[in-house]
Amino acid sequence: MPRKGMRNIFFKSPSPTRMTPPSSPLHHTFSESLMEENIEVAQFIITKWDSSHDDNLVSLFSDKDEARQYLGSIKGLQKAMKYLVLHQSNSEKLVRAQLLMQTAMKRLQNEFYQILKSNRDYLDPESVSAHSSSRPSVSRSSFSEFEEEEEEEDESENENDSVPEVETASLAAMADLRAIAEAMISAGYAKECIKVYKIIRKSIVDEALYHLGVEREFTFQRIQKMEWEVLEFKIKNWLSAVKMAVKTLFYGERLLCDQVFSVSAAIRESCFTEISKEGALALFGFPENVAKCKQTPEKLFRILDLYEAVSGLWPEVESIFSFESTAAVRATAVNSLIKLGDTVRTMLMDFETAIQKDSSKTTVPGGGIHPLTRYVMNYISFLADYCGILSNIFEDWPFTVPSALPESYFGSPDSEGSISSPISVRVAWLILVMLCKLDGKAAMYKDVPLSYLFLANNLQYVTEKVRQSNLKFLLGDDWLINHELKVKQYAENYEKIGWSKVLASLPENQTAEIPADRVNDHFKKFNSAFEEAYMKQVSWVVPDPKLRDHIKISLARRIIPIYKEFYESNGGVQMKKEMWGESFIRFTPDDLGNYWSDMFYGSRSSGSVSSSSRGGGRSH
Incomplete structure (x- = not known):
C-alpha cells in the first residue's frame, strides 16, 4: 500500500553519518495532512463503534476485520497525537484526538470486560492449563501488527483446523x-x-478455591480446638484440593496472565499476585497450622500425607509463584515443610518413648502375639510406605543409636543388604526397642518353655510383617535372615526345655538289652512325662501356620524315632496285644503325632490323655 511506503520514507530515523536537512514547509504540510487523515479515519471507525450508542450491542471482536481496523485506527491516532504534541501542542486537533482516544478506550474497556465474562468457560484455569501443556505459548495476537499479510492469518486458521473447538475458543479469547x-x-x-x-x-x-474447600478462616486457634475426626476430614479435603489448586487453578491463572499481559512483565506480576496471593497463602498456611497442633503417634500418617503433598508440588509452586511479590507464598510452603518435618521427627521420638514406657504386666494366654507387637509392627509397616518422604525428612538429622548394637543386627557393613540409610537405622532401632520390651514380658511367664514359645511367636510375627511390607526394602535380606534364625533358635529352646523330661524318660541306648522291670519303668516314666507335657502345653498357641508346622515336625523328628526304636526293641507291639501290657504302654509311636496335631491351637482338652486302644487319641 502507498501509505505504508510513505510512512517508511518520512518516519525513518536519520542516518548518523548524514546531516538531517532542515524541515521544509512542504514536509510539514504533508505530515500534517497525514496526521489529519489518521484522525479522520479514527473518528469514523471509533464513532461507528461508540459504546454510548444503544444500537452497538454487538461485540467489536465478533468480526476480525472490524477489530483489526478499529485497533489500526487507534494506532494511527496515537501517531497523530504524538506528532501534534511535538509540533502543535495547543491545537484543537489534539483535543479532538484526545477525546476520540477516550471514547476508543472506553469501548475497549467494555470489550475487555465482555470477553472476560462471556468466555469464562473457555478461560477457566483448567482449560487454559490443559491446552497450554501441549502448546507452550499462545500464538502472537493477530491484532498486534496490523500490516501483516492475510497469508499469515490463513496459515493460523489452517493450524487451528485440527484443534478441538474449546481450545480454539480459548486461544481466540x-x-x-x-x-x-x-x-x-x-x-x-x-x-x-x-x-x-x-x-x-x-x-x-x-x-x-471455595468450591475446592479451601477456607480462609483456618487459623491455628480454630484448628487446635477441632476434634481429631473433624480435623482429619479437613485434611483429607485439603489433600484432594491442593493438587488441583496448584497444577490447574494457579498454573492456569499464571499462564493466562502471562499471555494477556505479555507486553509488560510488571503488569503480569501485579495482576497475578493480586489475583492469587491471598488464596495461595490460605492454601499453604493450613498444613503449617496443623503441624503446630498437639499430636499423638496415631496422627503421624496424616502429617506425612501433608508433607508429601507439599514437597511433591514444590517445583510447581516455585515456578508458578516465582515473582518477588509472591515470595510470601513460597516462604509459606517452605515453612509448612519445615514445621511438618519437625513434627514428624518429634512424633517418632514420642512413639519410641511410648514403646519404652509400656508397663503392661498381663501375659498373653498361651504365649500368643502381644498387643504391643501388633501395634508397633502395624505402625512401622505403614511408616515404610512413606520411606521416600521419611528419608528426606531425616536426611539432615543424624541419628546415633543410644546403645551398642551387635553388628549382626544391622547386617555386615560389606554386604549389599546392610542397613545404612538414616530411616532404615531408625526403623531397625524402633523394632529393637520393642523386642527388648518383649524380652522383659517373656520373663513374666512362670514356664520357661512358654516364654521361649512367646518370643518365637512374636518374632515370627515381626519377620512376617517385614517380609509382607515395604519394610523388607528398608531392612534388607540380611536383617530378615538373622531374625528368622532367631525364631528357629527360640523354637528349638522351647522344644528342648518343654520336652526334656519326655526324652529323659527313655534310656540313652534304646537297643541295649534292659531287664523287664526297667523296661516297664521307662514306659511308665514316658507316659507320665508325655501326658504332663501335653496337658500343660495343649492350651499354648502358635498362630503362624508355618511356625506351627515347623515345631510339630521338629518335635516329631526329635522324639518319635527314639521312642519308636525303644518301643520296637522291647516288644511293645506284642505287649500291646496282651492285656497286661496296657497298664504301662499307653502310646504307640503313631499316637504321638496324633496328639501333636491337636496342639498349638489354644484349646485345652476337657479330658485326659488315653491310649490308642481306647479310641486312638484323646478322649473328648
Whole structure:
C-alpha cells in the first residue's frame, strides 16, 4: 500500500553519518495532512463503534476485520497525537484526538470486560492449563501488527483446523484480550484495563478455591480446638484440593496472565499476585497450622500425607509463584515443610518413648502375639510406605543409636543388604526397642518353655510383617535372615526345655538289652512325662501356620524315632496285644503325632490323655 511506503520514507530515523536537512514547509504540510487523515479515519471507525450508542450491542471482536481496523485506527491516532504534541501542542486537533482516544478506550474497556465474562468457560484455569501443556505459548495476537499479510492469518486458521473447538475458543479469547491489553497499555490506559482484569479473575479464583474447600478462616486457634475426626476430614479435603489448586487453578491463572499481559512483565506480576496471593497463602498456611497442633503417634500418617503433598508440588509452586511479590507464598510452603518435618521427627521420638514406657504386666494366654507387637509392627509397616518422604525428612538429622548394637543386627557393613540409610537405622532401632520390651514380658511367664514359645511367636510375627511390607526394602535380606534364625533358635529352646523330661524318660541306648522291670519303668516314666507335657502345653498357641508346622515336625523328628526304636526293641507291639501290657504302654509311636496335631491351637482338652486302644487319641 502507498501509505505504508510513505510512512517508511518520512518516519525513518536519520542516518548518523548524514546531516538531517532542515524541515521544509512542504514536509510539514504533508505530515500534517497525514496526521489529519489518521484522525479522520479514527473518528469514523471509533464513532461507528461508540459504546454510548444503544444500537452497538454487538461485540467489536465478533468480526476480525472490524477489530483489526478499529485497533489500526487507534494506532494511527496515537501517531497523530504524538506528532501534534511535538509540533502543535495547543491545537484543537489534539483535543479532538484526545477525546476520540477516550471514547476508543472506553469501548475497549467494555470489550475487555465482555470477553472476560462471556468466555469464562473457555478461560477457566483448567482449560487454559490443559491446552497450554501441549502448546507452550499462545500464538502472537493477530491484532498486534496490523500490516501483516492475510497469508499469515490463513496459515493460523489452517493450524487451528485440527484443534478441538474449546481450545480454539480459548486461544481466540486470549488473543483478543491480549490485543486489547496491548492497545490500552500503549495508549496509557493500563490502569483501567488492569482493574477490570483483576476484579473478574480474582472472583473466579476465589470461587474455585471455595468450591475446592479451601477456607480462609483456618487459623491455628480454630484448628487446635477441632476434634481429631473433624480435623482429619479437613485434611483429607485439603489433600484432594491442593493438587488441583496448584497444577490447574494457579498454573492456569499464571499462564493466562502471562499471555494477556505479555507486553509488560510488571503488569503480569501485579495482576497475578493480586489475583492469587491471598488464596495461595490460605492454601499453604493450613498444613503449617496443623503441624503446630498437639499430636499423638496415631496422627503421624496424616502429617506425612501433608508433607508429601507439599514437597511433591514444590517445583510447581516455585515456578508458578516465582515473582518477588509472591515470595510470601513460597516462604509459606517452605515453612509448612519445615514445621511438618519437625513434627514428624518429634512424633517418632514420642512413639519410641511410648514403646519404652509400656508397663503392661498381663501375659498373653498361651504365649500368643502381644498387643504391643501388633501395634508397633502395624505402625512401622505403614511408616515404610512413606520411606521416600521419611528419608528426606531425616536426611539432615543424624541419628546415633543410644546403645551398642551387635553388628549382626544391622547386617555386615560389606554386604549389599546392610542397613545404612538414616530411616532404615531408625526403623531397625524402633523394632529393637520393642523386642527388648518383649524380652522383659517373656520373663513374666512362670514356664520357661512358654516364654521361649512367646518370643518365637512374636518374632515370627515381626519377620512376617517385614517380609509382607515395604519394610523388607528398608531392612534388607540380611536383617530378615538373622531374625528368622532367631525364631528357629527360640523354637528349638522351647522344644528342648518343654520336652526334656519326655526324652529323659527313655534310656540313652534304646537297643541295649534292659531287664523287664526297667523296661516297664521307662514306659511308665514316658507316659507320665508325655501326658504332663501335653496337658500343660495343649492350651499354648502358635498362630503362624508355618511356625506351627515347623515345631510339630521338629518335635516329631526329635522324639518319635527314639521312642519308636525303644518301643520296637522291647516288644511293645506284642505287649500291646496282651492285656497286661496296657497298664504301662499307653502310646504307640503313631499316637504321638496324633496328639501333636491337636496342639498349638489354644484349646485345652476337657479330658485326659488315653491310649490308642481306647479310641486312638484323646478322649473328648
